Amino acid sequence: MLENFDQIKKDYEFTAVDEERIKELRPIMEKHLDEFLDRLYKFIFRLPQAHKFFKNEEVKKRHTEKIKQWYKDLFSGNYDDRYFEKLHKIGEVHDQLGIPNHYINATFNFIRRFFIEKINQEFGYSRQRNLYVESLGKLLDINLDILTKAYIEEEISRYMKLSKLEKKLVRISKRFADFLDMTLLVALILMSFFVIGLFAFDIYELITGKVSIEEGIIKTLGSLLILWAVAELMGEEIKHLRGGGFALTAFISVALAAIIRKILIVSLSPEDIKKLVAYGFVLLILGIVYFLIAKKIKPANSH
Ligand code: HEM
Structure with missing residues (x-):
């Protein structure tokens, strides 16, 4: 309403x-x-x-x-x-x-x-x-x-x-929702700085030889993936603030990116096989949720 x-x-x-x-x-x-x-x-x-x-x-x-x-x-x-x-x-x-x-x-x-x-x-x-x-x-x-x-x-x-009081309540809650949207955007901006930090740290570890080249590259790629997903999420939030709808799939893609990064890292140590299977399972579930939501959204957008 x-x-x-x-x-x-x-x-x-x-x-x-x-x-x-x-x-x-x-x-x-x-x-x-x-x-x-x-x-x-x-x-x-x-x-x-x-x-x-x-x-x-x-x-x-x-x-x-x-x-x-x-x-x-x-x-x-x-x-x-x-x-x-x-x-x-x-x-x-x-x-x-x-x-x-x-x-x-x-x-x-x-x-x-x-x-x-x-x-x-x-x-x-x-x-x-x-x-x-x-x-x-x-x-x-x-x-x-x-x-x-x-x-x-x-x-x-x-x-x-609705009565005047009810309309007022509706208006106040709408303003509050706008405020929450702005807070979310500010939080995302802050978060992206942290992810840039993580990316820089991965590069630092790679260059200084603190980790093997293989692990360093995979870690760096993983944090880039998260950075991309956060940028995607910010883009969606900005669209939402400008009056567009919000793509829930953007949130799930952040989770997907984080899990993929984990899998990349864990895959380097063969003794962590249990962890790898667990992450694989989470990835599968997230993939299914992503697929179902994207499928549900598509027909609504296509006309
Ligand atoms: C298309 C642009 C028009 C606008 C923007 C407009 C605007 C308004 C507004 C703001 C009111 C007061 C509503 C209220 O009391 O809350 C009103 C009332 C009224 N309008 Fe219009 N109007 C338009 C066209 C017309 C036309 C084409 C006619 C007749 C041919 C018309 C006849 C009336 C009459 C008779 C009233 C009641 C006035 C009274 O007794 O106080 N309006 N209109």
């Missing part, structure tokens, strides 16, 4: 980079707010039934204030659960009033053209212009998706029904 507003961002590949770009547009778009409102209502009042919904000046005045707030939120650069809850509420209000989805779609088409016009005026036909249009386009489509309730999932409805 907690994941669902995040999920819509992932579905649209809406990332922190997009958020930054939209924030950069804020001062430009603030200049055009009055023109936007003026042209927006000209557009809306051309729609055949618009007057039916804006019964009097009072309603339009209220709507103008609400649109101003929506416009401010749009360029705030902050798209948390509260932002999505607001959008959901707007969708609900329009729904209850019986405003056709077609009107909302058409109005969004106008809104998109208005913003592109302003971006073009400001940046000309440049690469930067394309990037701004791309990021804002994603956000407008997400807005439209939620406003027209195309993006309705059972879980979201359930989330919307």
Whole structure:
């Protein structure tokens, strides 16, 4: 449930980079707010039934204030659960009033053209212009998706029904989960320094002749293998922090690398045959788990 507003961002590949770009547009778009409102209502009042919904000046005045707030939120650069809850509420209000989805779609088409016009005026036909249009386009489509309730999932409805306190708890636990993710990344960075140390130590032992050449090379290769697995794990964690899923297989590959290293080392001393068999058994189990997880993940990613 907690994941669902995040999920819509992932579905649209809406990332922190997009958020930054939209924030950069804020001062430009603030200049055009009055023109936007003026042209927006000209557009809306051309729609055949618009007057039916804006019964009097009072309603339009209220709507103008609400649109101003929506416009401010749009360029705030902050798209948390509260932002999505607001959008959901707007969708609900329009729904209850019986405003056709077609009107909302058409109005969004106008809104998109208005913003592109302003971006073009400001940046000309440049690469930067394309990037701004791309990021804002994603956000407008997400807005439209939620406003027209195309993006309705059972879980979201359930989330919307939670009390204020429950929503707060959900938000706090989400922040805590983010904090744990960051801690994990810092721990991984620290750990990688240790593995680099282990690698350096293996080289040192090899060069100074503390171990035989054969053992030295195998030990060094083993610690390189672990270093590679830790790098893989960090890559996965970074992807996860950026909003992607987490590949459990990365964790298992670290364990695989560690066991393979052990086997390489133990294989050098024939008297440790029992240990070798035990490590081989663990390796087999890990291999099976890795295979089963990778097999289960693949069909989900492939479409
Ligand atoms: C497509 C862009 C639109 C946006 C972003 C938008 C935004 C909003 C917002 C923020 C509210 C207040 C919701 C609340 O009370 O929580 C609202 C209400 C309302 N909207 Fe829209 N709206 C849009 C299009 C339209 C269109 C096309 C119509 C009619 C043709 C319309 C008619 C209304 C009416 C009548 C209300 C209730 C106003 C009141 O009585 O306070 N809106 N809208």
